[in-house]
Amino acid sequence: MKRLVLAVALLAVALPAGAQNASQIARVRGGASCPGCNLFQGDFTGLERAGLNLSGARLRQSELALVVLNRANLSRADLRDVNAYGGVFGGASFAGANLTNASFVGAYLEGANFSGASLAGANFSGAEMATARGLSQSRLNQACGDAATRLPAGLHIPTC
Template sequence: MKPFLTVVALAALTCASTSAMAQNADQIARVRSGSSCAGCNLFQASLSGLEARGLNLTGARLRQADLSLAVMNRTRFSNADLRDVEAYGGVFSSANFSGANLTNASFVGAYLDGAAFSGATLNGANFSGASLERATGLSQSRLNAACGDEATKLPAGLTLPRC
């Protein structure tokens, strides 16, 4: 009987932790309407084409979210989880990605001029065709973990490995 109770307890714990990690539809709707949502759970949110400037999404969980063609200038993504985000063609000028986790994020063709990346994790991030010319906080060592192509625009003196 004791092994059975252990299995049941583990199953209940797994279900509880899974639901805690699921997206929050109310919070996603809030951001879609143009409201800030610091610390929100926007996991797998579909925010493609969103036009909302100056939002505060500090510490938000945007993992696997779709930010394709979004216009989110001056938005604060500091310390946010942006792993596996799809941000193709997005406009994020002067956005703050300081301390954010951008592991495996795709910013193909994105406009990131003036964006801040101090302390951001860029492992596997794809910046092919992106404009980062006036971005700040980028270091060669962190860019070595990301990739781009011949169309990627970087601040002077920095390079990216090819994707």
């Protein structure tokens, strides 16, 4: 019995937890919405799709560099550790999303909604977000940026 328990424990450690779903990643690469999908570590570099619905999706460690996802619904999405370098997210919703350690360096985030989003460790260096909504000083204090980061009036961000 001890061997069986040990074997099950070793198997659980060896298997990747929540591995990506290749067919769901392919659907999104093709421009389809996929709310709640498992897109873990997906490469979406250069994807252009206005109004894409990825609410509640798991995009952790995904590549979102140079995407154009204006008006995308990324509310409640897991965006931890994503690379969204140079991405265009005009009017997108990040409401309730987890952006922990995400990189939005040089991203366009004008009109984006960050209500209730977790920004701990997120890098917004050079990001354009002067008309972003739902930002608070206390949440921005957990993120970082640089002198080129554009924020709504009255808000500031620590330097990376």
